[in-house]
Amino acid sequence: MVDVDNECYHCPSVHPGLTDLYGRSYEEGPWIEGTHRIRGPFNEKPSRRDLNKDYRNLVSQHPEPFNSMPQAWLYIGLFPVSVLVFYPESAGFYRSIPIDVQTSVMTGATYSYSGESESMQLARAQAALIDGEVMIEDKHVCELHYQATASKYWEKGFLGDSEKALREHHDMLRTLIPELNSSAPS
Numbered sequence: 001m002v003d004v005d006n007e008c009y010h011c012p013s014v015h016p017g018l019t020d021l022y023g024r025s026y027e028e029g030p031w032i033e034g035t036h037r038i039r040g041p042f043n044e045k046p047s048r049r050d051l052n053k054d055y056r057n058l059v060s061q062h063p064e065p066f067n068s069m070p071q072a073w074l075y076i077g078l079f080p081v082s083v084l085v086f087y088p089e090s091a092g093f094y095r096s097i098p099i100d101v102q103t104s105v106m107t108g109a110t111y112s113y114s115g116e117s118e119s120m121q122l123a124r125a126q127a128a129l130i131d132g133e134v135m136i137e138d139k140h141v142c143e144l145h146y147q148a149t150a151s152k153y154w155e156k157g158f159l160g161d162s163e164k165a166l167r168e169h170h171d172m173l174r175t176l177i178p179e180l181n182s183s184a185p186s
């Protein structure tokens with residue numbers, strides 16, 4: 001689940017709503033001290049989805065200084081389970097807590113800024129709807145991933161070029177826990 005969630009190379013194909021919100025101009029990669037950063041500036045073109053249109057219309061009404069803040073969604077991944085989230089009208093976090101190999105529980109919170117405007121309050125509610133869609137899409141991808149790895153045709157392989165942050169995290173774990181360098185059970 002963390003593998004699916006923490007790097008957004010899957011976003012263009014899995015999250016059409018997010019792609020409509022910030023287009024393909026998002027940038028991501030390993031960041032400071034083993035963290036991973038995803039930054040999605042809003043699409044330069046108008047969004048097509050009503051949910052995103054309404055959200056961006058609200059964001060444009062935010063008072064200063066929020067109106068001058070970057071028009072973007074920013075995520076900072078703290079491997080292995082936590083993500084910090086910064087939107088123009090809120091800040092928050094979420095965590096994926098593994099229960100067993102196929103089940104995780106997500107917890108998190110979104111915080112408003114003190115003295116928020118009505119547009120900021122409404123935008124937080126709208127962003128929660130967008131995030132709700134993303135959550136359902138990610139859940140579906142996790143199910144497909146489990147089906148794929150359970151297939152007899154699944155072959156173990158190296159991480160792809162897009163999985164830099166995950167690879168860095170695995171490398172760090174192998175440094176901290178030398179036993180992980182051995183593929184044979186001891």
Ligand SMILES: [Fe+2]
Pocket residue numbers: 004005010011014015134138
């Ligand atoms: Fe996702």
